[in-house]
Amino acid sequence: MKLLSYCIAALFIIGCTSNEQRINKLSSAQQREGWKLLFDGKSLNGWHLYNLGDTSSKWTVKDGELICDPRKPDGVFADLVSDSSYRDFELLFDWKVAKGGNSGVFINVEEDAKYATTFATGLEMQLLDNAHAEERHKKDSTHWAGCLYGVDCKGADSNPAPYNSWNRGRIKQQDGIVSFWLNDKLTFTSDINSATFKQHVADSHMKAYPDFATYSNGKIALQNHTDSIAFRNIFIKPL
Structure with a gap:
């Protein structure tokens, strides 16, 4: 019995160690499938501030997490964008927010001085502590976690983990079809070139931004929202 207990404990430790090693690292299988790291777990390499380049900001890296920390004494609040642009792809990422926290991940962001914000062009997967x-935000289901912010959502499947707990986000874009998943549940999907989608936008407050959702490719952006937000395991696979 003791031997069995030791074996189980050893397997548990090995399993935990294996999981630890996979943080911000791709498995051999993922590499063969074409996945790439967007965050190396150590630095802001591959990222910069929207329209501001390498300006000092509230974004930092600590313990393998990419964090927007409002308590950081120096630096400006600004959204972080990828150096590269993407068209058809699948994106995976872990995220967590503090109590009542609010953030987002954007796709198809056009970086240009004529646009003051990432949401003027990019589609946002909302990241939110729904409960607090x-x-x-509580009153509008298009503001819940996993939604296309302000436009559309399968609200019944917006079930984020409690604040300060990790969630898994997934975004896929291929041939104009954009889909969001939150913790393996589909929370939004639409053909962004369709008349139905365009009508959803026209009926939303995003109609105030004429170039919203008009680009078929662009930067990936992580939103600062003066709330604590953390990311890890940010992987992308071009399709």
């Missing part, structure tokens, strides 16, 4: 969010 501001009332304005």
Whole structure:
């Protein structure tokens, strides 16, 4: 019995060690499938501030996490964008927010001085602590975690983990079809070139931004929102 207990304990430790080693690292199988790291777990290499380049910011790296820390004494608040642009791809990422936290991941962001913000062009997968969010977010299901912010959502499947716990996000774009998953549940999908989708936008507050969702490729962006947000395991696979 003791031998069996030791064996189980050893397997548990090996399993835990294996999981630890996979943080911000691709497996051999993932590499063969074409996945790439977007965050190396050690630095901001491959990222810069939207329209501001390498300006000092609230974004930092600590313990393998990419963090926007509002308590950081120096640096500006700004969204972080990828150096590269992407068209058809699949994106995976882990995320967690503090109590009541609010952030987002954008795709198809056009970086240009004529656009003051990432959401002027990019589609946002909302990241939110639904349970402790501001009332304005609680009342609008398109503001819940996993939604295409302000436009559309399968609200019944917006079930983020408790604040300060890790969630798994997934975004896929291929031939104009964009889909979001939150913790393996589909929370949004649409052909962004369709008349139905365009009508959804026209009926939303995003109609105030004429170039919203008009680009078929662009940067990936991580939103600062003066709330604590952390990311890890950010992987992308061009399709």
